[in-house]
Amino acid sequence: MLEEKLTENFSSLLRENRVFPAPADFAAKAHIKSESEYEALYRRSVDDPEGFWGEAASELEWFAPWKKVLEGEFPDAKWFTDGKMNLSHNCVDRHANGALKDKVALLWEGEPGEVRKITYGELHGEVQKFANVLKNIGVKRGDRVAVYMGMCPELAIALLACARLGAIHSVVFGGFAAHAISDRVNDSACVAVITQDTSYRRGSEIKLKAIVDEALQKCTSVQHVIVYQRSGSPVNMVEGRDLWWHEAVAAASAECAPEWMDAEDPLYILYTSGTTGKPKGLVHTTGGYAVGTYLTTKYVFDLRPDDVYWCTADIGWVTGHSYVVYGPLQCGATVVMYEGAPNWPQNDRFWKIVDDHQVTVFYTAPTAIRAFIKWGDQWVKGYSLASLRLLGTVGEPINPEAWMWYHREIGKERCPIVDTYWQTETGMHVLAPIPGAIAAKPGSATKPFFGVVPEVVTKEGDPVPAGQGGLLVIRKPWPAIARTIYGDHARYVSSYFSEIPGSYFTGDGARRDEDGYFWLMGRVDDVINVSGHRLGTMEIESALVAHGKVAEAAVVGRPDEMKGQAIAAFVTLEEGVEPTDALKQELRQWVAKEIGALARPDDLRFTQMLPKTRSGKIMRRLLRELATTGTVSGDTTTLEDFGVLAKLKETDE
Numbered sequence: 001m002l003e004e005k006l007t008e009n010f011s012s013l014l015r016e017n018r019v020f021p022a023p024a025d026f027a028a029k030a031h032i033k034s035e036s037e038y039e040a041l042y043r044r045s046v047d048d049p050e051g052f053w054g055e056a057a058s059e060l061e062w063f064a065p066w067k068k069v070l071e072g073e074f075p076d077a078k079w080f081t082d083g084k085m086n087l088s089h090n091c092v093d094r095h096a097n098g099a100l101k102d103k104v105a106l107l108w109e110g111e112p113g114e115v116r117k118i119t120y121g122e123l124h125g126e127v128q129k130f131a132n133v134l135k136n137i138g139v140k141r142g143d144r145v146a147v148y149m150g151m152c153p154e155l156a157i158a159l160l161a162c163a164r165l166g167a168i169h170s171v172v173f174g175g176f177a178a179h180a181i182s183d184r185v186n187d188s189a190c191v192a193v194i195t196q197d198t199s200y201r202r203g204s205e206i207k208l209k210a211i212v213d214e215a216l217q218k219c220t221s222v223q224h225v226i227v228y229q230r231s232g233s234p235v236n237m238v239e240g241r242d243l244w245w246h247e248a249v250a251a252a253s254a255e256c257a258p259e260w261m262d263a264e265d266p267l268y269i270l271y272t273s274g275t276t277g278k279p280k281g282l283v284h285t286t287g288g289y290a291v292g293t294y295l296t297t298k299y300v301f302d303l304r305p306d307d308v309y310w311c312t313a314d315i316g317w318v319t320g321h322s323y324v325v326y327g328p329l330q331c332g333a334t335v336v337m338y339e340g341a342p343n344w345p346q347n348d349r350f351w352k353i354v355d356d357h358q359v360t361v362f363y364t365a366p367t368a369i370r371a372f373i374k375w376g377d378q379w380v381k382g383y384s385l386a387s388l389r390l391l392g393t394v395g396e397p398i399n400p401e402a403w404m405w406y407h408r409e410i411g412k413e414r415c416p417i418v419d420t421y422w423q424t425e426t427g428m429h430v431l432a433p434i435p436g437a438i439a440a441k442p443g444s445a446t447k448p449f450f451g452v453v454p455e456v457v458t459k460e461g462d463p464v465p466a467g468q469g470g471l472l473v474i475r476k477p478w479p480a481i482a483r484t485i486y487g488d489h490a491r492y493v494s495s496y497f498s499e500i501p502g503s504y505f506t507g508d509g510a511r512r513d514e515d516g517y518f519w520l521m522g523r524v525d526d527v528i529n530v531s532g533h534r535l536g537t538m539e540i541e542s543a544l545v546a547h548g549k550v551a552e553a554a555v556v557g558r559p560d561e562m563k564g565q566a567i568a569a570f571v572t573l574e575e576g577v578e579p580t581d582a583l584k585q586e587l588r589q590w591v592a593k594e595i596g597a598l599a600r601p602d603d604l605r606f607t608q609m610l611p612k613t614r615s616g617k618i619m620r621r622l623l624r625e626l627a628t629t630g631t632v633s634g635d636t637t638t639l640e641d642f643g644v645l646a647k648l649k650e651t652d653e
């Protein structure tokens with residue numbers, strides 16, 4: 001499986017030779033100013049991780065000191081043992097009690113156009129009040145709280161309030177369906193849900209509260225639902241269970257001391273797709289995650305006091321957790337949050353926001369960049385974008401053409417681009433250029449962040465020579481790595497540490513070039529990346545077979561110019577069911593209803609059988625080929641095509 005995927009991925013890999021050195025004027029003002037400075041610090045971080053990370057941690061506030069910076073090894077490494085701290089204190093109080101009290105912490109723009117600016121001082125007040133609301137309904141340290149909201153300041157406040165109490169938040173992306181919420185709520189037995197009436201997206205309203213109501217029909221652990229009133233649209237409030245955010249906050253007292261959390265206490269759970277049907281609840285802890293997100297934000301975005309920082313990711317994904325909330329707020333940045341779609345009311349919305357709020361650091365996904373390119377340069381031309389000084393990308397490999405466009409049209413050939421490679425599991429950037437020090441190569445995530453020891457290896461774990469493709473592993477623990485999968489530590493160990501014993505296996509293929517730059521080649525497992533969102537093929541298959549008319553389903557990813565990968569589903573129907581176009585649409589819609597619109601198959605083909613090996617394994621490679629090259633055309637897929645293919649394989653064996 002691994003080898004098969006690698007060969008496929010490798011053959012599609014572009015070779016790119018252009019190099020873009022860090023601009024001298026940028027480097028002159030940067031935290032890290034040269035490659036040699038990076039090299040020296042990197043070497044120190046690897047030779048003396050305790051010294052390096054201990055110093056980084058000292059830039060934050062601790063209630064009680066740690067005894068040891070790093071204890072143990074994969075998969076049980078612990079960071080800053082016995083140290084006590086609180087992330088909400090480090091994100092908010094530390095600044096509100098100091099020089100940044102009146103600095104804008106959250107600069108929010110609603111899709112309809114309202115703007116709210118919340119200073120660190122004000123945020124301090126809001127977080128304490130909302131933490132008291134949670135306390136008043138009985139939420140305590142260690143309890144799980146689900147959060148299902150759109151992008152509004154209250155979402156960030158909700159997370160910080162949970163962190164303040166030591167309650168473990170579990171954010172469910174607002175685009176997920178009811179079923180996905182109930183699965184996640186039940187997996188970790190959440191005691192409360194925080195949501196809002198509706199959220200705006202592309203001019204219409206997403207009925208978040210109504211979706212929560214539907215989800216909670218299948219949940220017994222939830223005692224309370226807190227509803228933030230965003231639009232004022234009518235919602236159903238359940239007596240004794242549901243309360244309004246604004247009413248509860250008005251009645252709450254203004255002061256709430258932060259809990260002293262142990263460095264290894266859980267901070268949050270975030271579910272992500274794996275290779276089985278059941279999403280994994282990755283658990284991130286307090287101290288190491290704090291230090292890792294703080295230091296990567298500081299160095300990779302080269303944050304300075306006057307930055308206006310905008311990461312366009314939704315807080316429903318790890319990018320939003322680490323680089324909208326915890327990283328930049330620990331750095332005391334002004335963080336821009338935008339509620340809606342990039343093309344509302346028209347295709348220039350992002351550039352209007354950049355100019356209106358004088359954004360200096362802008363971080364988005366390749367899929368968004370490809371959409372901007374498709375919409376046309378005329379949407380960018382009317383804007384100055386002169387405030388920008390640094391650009392970033394994340395989520396999938398960026399194709400060199402998109403990189404060049406970003407560099408030229410948005411960065412005006414002036415701004416370095418940081419291509420940041422990381423995962424829900426890593427918690428923080430693990431490969432990314434330090435922008436004043438490392439020259440960029442379009443399409444490469446460049447070099448490891450401090451303390452991270454990546455290697456490209458064979459499936460036996462042996463290093464491969466430069467230029468060759470292999471599996472990307474990380475040899476040594478870093479502070480922000482997720483510590484476990486909620487309720488299933490054995491799955492954590494087998495998912496990440498059994499493939500290559502002694503190392504963390506990322507699930508990605510990569511090659512390292514002669515200059516030591518890393519080039520990501522895509523997942524080598526059954527995880528696909530659709531518009532920078534990670535989905536398990538098994539998850540979509542499970543949703544399909546849950547439909548009464550479906551007998552069997554196989555789902556694969558195929559390359560897609562806009563989304564990176566598109567979802568192709570092959571479906572066999574129950575005896576006697578007619579394969580109609582209407583049913584095709586019904587099944588695509590069914591998946592959207594079961595998981596969320598992002599999982600809706602782009603292609604769905606009916607077949608009378610799936611190509612399988614003798615041992616009964618679906619031959620996904622064959623299906624990927626079919627979905628990619630179109631040797632079997634969509635609507636005329638017939639039994640014979642697969643019959644022939646299946647037979648061919650049989651004679652192969």
Ligand code: WT7
Pocket residue numbers: 272318319393394395396397398419420421422423424425445506507508520522523529532533534
């Ligand atoms: C997978 C992780 C953590 C960021 C959001 C996605 C792919 C992520 C890059 C990049 C090439 C990338 C990998 C990885 N990926 N960033 N800069 N270059 N590939 O988090 O949902 O946990 O997905 O996204 O395949 O394994 P995620």
